[in-house]
Amino acid sequence: MAENIIIINSTQEFDDLIRQNKYVLVDFWAAWCAPCRMVAPVIDKVAEQYSGKIIVAKVNIDEQQELAIRYGIQTIPTIIFFKEGRFASKEIGVKPLSSFVRMIDSNIA
């Protein structure tokens, strides 16, 4: 995993993170989810490519069920982009790097 990816350990940590940072990309995942393992290297690339521009974080939905319910996670991986503490956009399922680049660029312009 890329060094600059933040692991969320509580709802409080999550709320602080999206409040204190302008742009946050969050990967909602779980250990049993094969498609999540596929997307993980792509999320690593995103974290590298946008290092210093956006924050990238991971939420394990089995450990952080409150957050999974709050954002209505129906399938994983779900990747949500938060802008100024608010939901801006999301991608569901196995997507290539270009999909995330598009989502991020259209929100940080």
Next chain:
Amino acid sequence: MEKMVDIIIIGAGPAGLSAAVNALIRGKRVRIFSNRDNNLSKAERVDNHLGFYHMSGKELMDKFKEHAEAMGIRIEEGKAVNILPLGDSFLVNISGQIIEAKKVILATGISKIRELPGEERLLGSGVSYCATCDGMLYRGKKAVVWDQSEDAWEEANFLQSIGVNVTFVSDKARHENLSDNVEYIKGRIEEILGENTVEAVKIGNEIIKTDAVFMLRDAVAPDALIEGLELDGSFISVNKHMETNIPGLYAAGDITGKPLQLSKAISEGLIAAQNAALQIDKKES
């Protein structure tokens, strides 16, 4: 994750086996996956494949398999669920197992998949193609499993075993191995209903409430398998090298369009494999 292979071939009909044989001849490490009988096996008689006059589809298919097996090719059981291009390689999810490959050849045959009303709109919002992928999200909730493949009952039992309240919908008689705890409805799903997430399915005149619908077909539609794949109607668009619009992803056989004939499938498998092998050699030389 398993060791990277050179070429993953999805489908083991004439196109897939021809691709496997030719990739192997070019010295490539190949894995080939299949999860159903192909259409050739069902052809009563084939008279237009040069050199093999007056043979049944099954006889020909058996010969093709024999040929491949004699060269050490082993057809593995598995259904492709997702393909993800990473730039220089691909990650392929085969029934929950993730395999990395330099190139991928799709040879899954003609796609007879007709999407249900509501299916595409609610995909990822209660509609799922993979019980082992999404099942855990529906523990303690209701899910409908639609029987559209031979092993759908296994996936229904799996879902029930992890705590999902499963209803199995099938137009066949109740499968003898279906767990006793699983509710069974005879019929066909006609529509998936729900505003933002799945709320119910329509079976005949009945509306059955549910939180999820598992559509367990033999194959996932090609454009749902990989994001951004260019289609031409229900077929995959390819260039003369049998490469799709996604670099490194090839397609061969009936899936690329008419004529849906054996000789074409075999030729396209060869072209796809040789080009995939050539690209690998160029990159590594």
